[in-house]
Amino acid sequence: xxLVETSLDGAFVIGLDKQVDERGFFxxxxxxxxFAAHGLDLAIAQCNVSFTAQRGxxxxxxxxxxxxxxxxxxxxxxxxxFDVVVDLRxxxxxxxxxxxxxxxxSNRDALYIPVGCAHGxxxxxxxxxxxxxxxxxxxxxxxRGIRWDDPKIAIAWPMQPTxxxxxxxxxxxx
Numbered sequence: 606x607x608l609v610e611t612s613l614d615g616a617f618v619i620g621l622d623k624q625v626d627e628r629g630f631f632x633x634x635x636x637x638x639x640f641a642a643h644g645l646d647l648a649i650a651q652c653n654v655s656f657t658a659q660r661g662x663x664x665x666x667x668x669x670x671x672x673x674x675x676x677x678x679x680x681x682x683x684x685x686x687f688d689v690v691v692d693l694r695x696x697x698x699x700x701x702x703x704x705x706x707x708x709x710x711s712n713r714d715a716l717y718i719p720v721g722c723a724h725g726x727x728x729x730x731x732x733x734x735x736x737x738x739x740x741x742x743x744x745x746x747x748x749r750g751i752r753w754d755d756p757k758i759a760i761a762w763p764m765q766p767t768x769x770x771x772x773x774x775x776x777x778x779x
Contacts, residue, residue, distance in 0.1 A: 665725015
């Protein structure tokens with residue numbers, strides 16, 4: 606694995622270190638020791654998958670509040686997404702900044718989202734499937750969100766969404 610720092614404090618793009626042979630390749634997608642060497646602690650409490658049939662669907666921006674705040678590792682295993690993390694930590698040097706990257710089946714990258722950050726994505730293809738590793742289980746009472754189009758954050762989405770859930774569209778602006 607190759608953990609590459611992003612422009613957000615504590616967020617990393619995780620690339621694969623592939624062992625290639627005539628069959629294809631093998632690579633680690635998670636290693637507790639490598640994460641710890643970068644100051645990341647991800648004790649996996651829950652794994653999730655989302656499937657999105659329609660290109661242009663926006664999911665997010667989601668997070669959970671303490672004491673159920675969560676770190677995430679997100680990987681797109683089918684199709685392609687533009688994945689976004691927003692820093693909501695008031696004491697962070699990158700507070701209210703965002704970082705976005707394309708996750709797809711050709712780059713096979715993942716994104717590490719630290720505790721205290723919101724997460725969302727827009728599907729760049731139809732039939733996109735995303736795997737999530739979470740450091741805390743989902744707690745409905747702790748679930749929160751911010752608007753995908755909040756002008757205070759001004760995310761440069763690569764396309765205009767064609768589908769957003771009623772819940773995601775109704776989140777408040779900061």
